[in-house]
Amino acid sequence: MDLPAYYEFCCRVKTISGHDVLEQIPEILGDLGARLPLIITDKGVFEAGLIDVVTSVMKDRVPCLRSGGSVETDVPPDSDLTVVNRLAGVYREKGCDAIIAVGGGSVLDTAKGVNIVVSENASDLMAFTGTGALKRPLKPLIAIPTTAGTGSEATLVAVIADHEKERKMLFNSYFLLPDVALLDSRMTLSLPPAITSATAMDALSHAVEAYTCLAKNPLSDAFARAAMELMRDNLFKVMDRPDDKGGRLSLAVAANLAGVAFSNAMVGMVHTLGHSVGAVCRVPHGMCMAILLPYGLEYNLHKNAQFTSEMLLPLGGEQIYAGTPKHRRAEKVISLIRDWNDRLFHLTKGKHARCFKEVTDPEGNAMVSRDKLKDIAIKAMGDGSIFYNPEELDVDDAMMVLIHAWEGTPLNRDLIRKG
Amino acid sequence: MVEPENNTFLSPVKINAGREALAHIPFELAAMGAERPLLITTKVLGKKTAIPRVIDGLRGSGVPLGIYDDVGEHARLETVLRLAELFQDGGFDAIIALGSGSVMHTAKILNLAVTENTRDLVPFTAKGDRTIERLKPYMTIPASSGDGYETTSMAFVDDLAFSSQFLMPHVVVVDSEVFVPEDPLKALSGAMSALAHAVEGFVGPGKNPFVDAYAHTAIQMIVHHLADAIGGGRQWKAARSAVAAAETMAGCVFSNVKPGLTHLLALAVGQKATCPHGLCMGILLPYVLDHLSTRDDFFVDSLLLPMASPETFAITASELRTGKVLTLIQELQYALYESTQKKLPMTLEDVGIKKDQLKPMAASLADCTSNDVNGEGCLMILERALTGDPIDLN
Numbered sequence: 131m132d133l134p135a136y137y138e139f140c141c142r143v144k145t146i147s148g149h150d151v152l153e154q155i156p157e158i159l160g161d162l163g164a165r166l167p168l169i170i171t172d173k174g175v176f177e178a179g180l181i182d183v184v185t186s187v188m189k190d191r192v193p194c195l196r197s198g199g200s201v202e203t204d205v206p207p208d209s210d211l212t213v214v215n216r217l218a219g220v221y222r223e224k225g226c227d228a229i230i231a232v233g234g235g236s237v238l239d240t241a242k243g244v245n246i247v248v249s250e251n252a253s254d255l256m257a258f259t260g261t262g263a264l265k266r267p268l269k270p271l272i273a274i275p276t277t278a279g280t281g282s283e284a285t286l287v288a289v290i291a292d293h294e295k296e297r298k299m300l301f302n303s304y305f306l307l308p309d310v311a312l313l314d315s316r317m318t319l320s321l322p323p324a325i326t327s328a329t330a331m332d333a334l335s336h337a338v339e340a341y342t343c344l345a346k347n348p349l350s351d352a353f354a355r356a357a358m359e360l361m362r363d364n365l366f367k368v369m370d371r372p373d374d375k376g377g378r379l380s381l382a383v384a385a386n387l388a389g390v391a392f393s394n395a396m397v398g399m400v401h402t403l404g405h406s407v408g409a410v411c412r413v414p415h416g417m418c419m420a421i422l423l424p425y426g427l428e429y430n431l432h433k434n435a436q437f438t439s440e441m442l443l444p445l446g447g448e449q450i451y452a453g454t455p456k457h458r459r460a461e462k463v464i465s466l467i468r469d470w471n472d473r474l475f476h477l478t479k480g481k482h483a484r485c486f487k488e489v490t491d492p493e494g495n496a497m498v499s500r501d502k503l504k505d506i507a508i509k510a511m512g513d514g515s516i517f518y519n520p521e522e523l524d525v526d527d528a529m530m531v532l533i534h535a536w537e538g539t540p541l542n543r544d545l546i547r548k549g
Numbered sequence: 550m551v552e553p554e555n556n557t558f559l560s561p562v563k564i565n566a567g568r569e570a571l572a573h574i575p576f577e578l579a580a581m582g583a584e585r586p587l588l589i590t591t592k593v594l595g596k597k598t599a600i601p602r603v604i605d606g607l608r609g610s611g612v613p614l615g616i617y618d619d620v621g622e623h624a625r626l627e628t629v630l631r632l633a634e635l636f637q638d639g640g641f642d643a644i645i646a647l648g649s650g651s652v653m654h655t656a657k658i659l660n661l662a663v664t665e666n667t668r669d670l671v672p673f674t675a676k677g678d679r680t681i682e683r684l685k686p687y688m689t690i691p692a693s694s695g696d697g698y699e700t701t702s703m704a705f706v707d708d709l710a711f712s713s714q715f716l717m718p719h720v721v722v723v724d725s726e727v728f729v730p731e732d733p734l735k736a737l738s739g740a741m742s743a744l745a746h747a748v749e750g751f752v753g754p755g756k757n758p759f760v761d762a763y764a765h766t767a768i769q770m771i772v773h774h775l776a777d778a779i780g781g782g783r784q785w786k787a788a789r790s791a792v793a794a795a796e797t798m799a800g801c802v803f804s805n806v807k808p809g810l811t812h813l814l815a816l817a818v819g820q821k822a823t824c825p826h827g828l829c830m831g832i833l834l835p836y837v838l839d840h841l842s843t844r845d846d847f848f849v850d851s852l853l854l855p856m857a858s859p860e861t862f863a864i865t866a867s868e869l870r871t872g873k874v875l876t877l878i879q880e881l882q883y884a885l886y887e888s889t890q891k892k893l894p895m896t897l898e899d900v901g902i903k904k905d906q907l908k909p910m911a912a913s914l915a916d917c918t919s920n921d922v923n924g925e926g927c928l929m930i931l932e933r934a935l936t937g938d939p940i941d942l943n
Contacts, residue, residue: 131773133791136567141560145759148555163682265582267683304563304580348770349564349798352762360758379554387758443859452863 137347141390142304143273143284147313147383149375152184155230155272156191158310162270164228165192168221169201170241171232175276176203183316184232184274200224205233209240211255211292211299218247228270231308232317235282238273242288242306245271255290255299264303273308276317278381279329279416281336281389283311313386315379323369324481326381327474328416330365333357333385334467335400335419335426340391342430342437343398343518350395353387358444360384365470369477398519400426403528403535406510411498413489420474421485424467425531426519427460428541432548433520435460442466485538503532522549558759560801562700563720566794570724571603574645574688575610577720581686583643587615587636589656590647594618594692597729603647603690615639624654624706626670633662643686646718647727649695649739657704657716660684674709681713689718691793692727694739697746697827700800714804721797725790733779733889738827740778740792743799744771745830749809750802751855752841752848760805763798768855770795772877776884811837814927817910822900832897835878836930839940842871849874875940896937907931 146154159167167188171181181201192199200220205213221229221244231241246258249268258264273283288301321329337357340350360380368377403426404418427438439459443451446466454462474482483489486498507528510516516523523531527547534541565573578586588607594600595618607614617635620628636644636659646656661673664684672679689699698704700721704711744767750756751764770791777788803812814837815829822829842849850870854862856877865873886893894900911928932938 131769133770133787134567136565136570138563138565138573140563141759142563144557144559146557151555262576262580265579348766349762352766356758356762376554383556383758387762440859443863448863451859 131348134347137345139347139349139394140304141284141349141353141394143307144310145284145313145386146310147379147386149315149379151312152274152314152316153187154312155184155188158272159192159228159270162228162309164270166199166224166226167192167228167230167272168199168217168224168226168244169230169232170205170217170237170244171201171203172205172207172234172237173203175233175237176201178276178320180276180317181232184230199226205237205240207236209236209243209288209290211243211290211294214240214243214247214255214290217244221248228272230272230274232274233276235280238275238282238308239288239290241271241273242301243290245269245306246301259299259301261302263301264305266305268305271308273311274317275311275313275382275385277321277325277329278318278378278385279332281333281385281392283308284386284389285393287393311386313379313382315375315382318378318382319373319375321372323372324478325416326368326372327365327478327482328414328420329385330361330381330416331420331423331471331474332416333381333388334361335404335423336388336392336397337361337384338423338441338467339397339400339426340388340395341441342427342434342520343396344520345394345396345518346437347395350391353391354395355441355444357384357388357391358441360387362445362447366473369474396518397515398426399429399516399523399531401515402510402513402519402523403506403532405513405515406506407486407498410502410506410509413486413497417483417489420471421483421489421535422531424464424471425535425541427464427467428543429523429527429531429546430520431460431464431543432546438463486532486536487538498536500536503529503536507532521546556757556759558757558805559714560759560763560805561714561717561719562797562801564723564794564797565720566723566790568725570722571606571690571726572610574607574722575612577688577722578612578643578686581643581719583686585613585615585639585641586643586645586686586688587617587632587639587641588645588647589617589620589632589659590652590692591620591622592618594648594729599727599729600647600692603727615641620648620652620655622651624651624658624704626658626707626709628655629658629662629670629706630668632659633668636663637666643688645688645690647690647692649691649693649699653689653695653699653718654704654706656687656689658706658711660687661711661716670706671709673711675712681711681715684715687718688720688722690722690724690727691796693729693731694736695796696825697739697742697796697800697803700797700804702804717800717804723790723794723797725786728786728789728793730781734828734892735825736779736789736792737775737831737885737889737893738825739796740771740775740827741831741834742827743767743792743796745809745811745815745827745834746803747771747795747799748834748838748852749811750799750806752838752852753806753809754846755806756848760802764802765855767795767798767802768852770798772856772881775881776888779885780888809837810841810927810930813914814910814930817913818897818900818902818931821906821910822897822902824894824900828894829897829900831882832894832900833930833934835875835882835940836934836938838878839875840926840930842875853877879940897931897935898937902935904932904935907935
């Protein structure tokens with residue numbers, strides 16, 4: 131068994147999963163020494179009625195909520211300094227002593243920003259950016275994800291935009307990890323099929339890139355494999371029967387495991403290119419991941435055949451693994467992921483795109499025009515995830531991959547510049 | 550895979566492992582907000598060359614370090630209280646435990662004493678009425694084999710027993726340069742207790758994907774590296790530190806599940822045996838697994854994946870996997886027996902247990918709340934382990 135010369139692994143968030151774990155919130159607050167939480171969420175989550183589920187379990191059992199506390203629902207899709215400061219004001223004004231974040235990545239990032247402001251009594255968040263700027267535990271933070279995808283409840287970073295000064299602030303500290311993550315099947319039960327499929331493929335991309343990129347280690351591998359297995363056994367079950375609570379919970383746990391894996395092992399070119407497509411063309415992140423994932427594996431195959439083929443066991447199961455000759459397993463993994471995308475395309479009646487030319491906005495207009503690919507390739511070169519990709523990716527190769535991912539054709543692997 | 554239902558998992562431990570891991574200590578201390586750590590260790594370790602190297606390295610990198618090297622072989626309340634005074638007077642704000650066993654037990658309860666600022670620790674014991682809350686930054690550096698509790702949520706000082714996940718270390722730094730050659734039997738005791746803890750988490754009813762991931766990795770690393778770690782070859786230090794990382798992971802597993810049958814039986818046996826708890830666990834493990842393999846709430850067959858290659862796992866028919874697992878465990882033990890010049894005890898007789906002691910041992914377990922235990926089953930396991938009864942693999 132080969133081990134990396136040096137590795138680090140941390141999975142410090144207390145993670146509670148089940149069909150009715152929200153009911154534990156009052157006890158959890160008590161254990162954390164808190165009485166009055168500020169609840170932060172966004173409009174979508176609020177309008178879906180999910181906040182009611184959260185507040186109803188606390189109503190009679192968190193006495194302070196009757197007279198105070200607050201539910202704040204106006205977190206924008208990219209968390210923003212003005213919102214952070216306003217929410218911090220609400221936290222102080224209401225005398226809160228903990229934060230509950232209900233939602234996806236942006237809500238959690240905002241909650242982390244608020245937590246820095248109120249814990250450190252900070253007037254300038256900028257002073258806490260970068261690594262190691264936080265020196266002590268912050269106020270209790272509980273994360274309740276409402277999609278099974280980002281895994282951000284397991285990560286120690288936060289990105290907050292300062293629109294006034296046109297900059298993004300990056301925070302990175304173990305003190306930013308939530309104290310507790312609650313994975314409750316009720317939170318993801320009503321997700322529409324196309325969101326379920328895109329977020330699941332987002333999680334899968336975390337697991338697959340964590341397993342195949344440069345900063346992998348034996349524990350991140352184990353988390354990644356577990357995420358893949360749960361995806362394999364549950365994604366299509368849930369696509370067929372969206373009200374399958376057990377399946378929903380398994381997907382939420384899979385996304386969390388994948389979040390742990392990638393926050394310890396980092397990700398590679400699928401994210402490099404995906405971030406850029408998202409930034410240039412506003413394509414939802416999960417969709418970018420689904421489309422690019424097979425291409426990332428294909429591009430790195432000459433360096434990564436071993437790791438790629440190992441994934442056939444968790445992704446395909448014992449029979450497919452044993453029935454596929456060794457030298458065919460890596461390719462089988464790639465075709466299996468393409469096959470998943472294809473099935474998801476049909477199950478969502480075309481909403482789950484298989485290539486960039488199939489991506490449309492809600493009005494049915496194409497979102498990625500072919501002439502944007504050059505911009506996307508150039509912008510991708512500035513993304514931090516590029517350093518962890520097994521093969522060096524230059525702008526020409528990025529362009530080549532994007533053209534194939536736009537058309538939906540496999541890469542011509544002979545043309546990859548091999549370093 | 551066993552699907553998650555209602556699960557809670559917590560492992561506050563960050564693992565930094567591998568070459569020059571020690572160099573990361575200043576960064577890790579800073580990330581925890583610690584400025585002035587107190588390092589505690591034993592006199593025995595203090596004399597080995599590797600240990601002064603650690604201390605010099607830390608001092609060289611500008612960490613203002615306090616050092617106490619008089620932790621004894623057993624963790625004593627007296628030592629904890631003396632250290633608490635030293636800690637407060639010296640203005641320390643974090644603890645580094647270097648060594649194993651008693652050093653870690655001492656460090657955990659020292660952390661409790663200085664965080665709570667009290668000399669009265671009895672209310673915080675498992676039987677007391679105070680709960681343990683978040684403690685000060687606490688880092689460990691494994692340097693020798695221990696009792697298997699190092700990373701866990703448990704601590705024993707004198708006859709007091711403490712249990713809280715807040716007692717677990719925040720950071721464990723595993724660096725091969727720290728390990729000193731030691732008696733292979735001592736090294737095996739720590740490793741076998743880690744193997745048994747990981748295996749019991751992996752096959753047991755408390756199984757969930759988080760426990761599985763830690764247990765899988767620990768089992769894999771022990772199976773692959775244990776022989777080299779005690780073999781004394783050129784690579785022994787790297788192998789030894791891989792085993793230490795696995796021991797850390799096994800501690801995380803143990804802290805998230807109920808103690809399994811091997812652990813409980815070995816506690817009963819250990820009171821009469823002439824060897825440490827870990828070696829008793831090693832003797833008992835195959836018999837416990839054989840016993841549990843007939844129950845459908847345990848998953849002994851699933852062990853084949855971490856113990857063997859994915860290839861072997863996938864091509865072995867599922868009804869044959871349990872037999873293969875038991876074979877592999879016995880093969881591992883036999884290889885270790887050979888490489889310790891046949892000094893590794895393989896049966897309970899080898900560790901001085903007599904047949905008439907077995908019944909009272911099995912009876913003492915009847916008090917255990919765990920429903921995995923029934924008196925007859927326990928007695929049968931003990932009787933088979935007494936003489937090394939061959940396991941019928943069909």
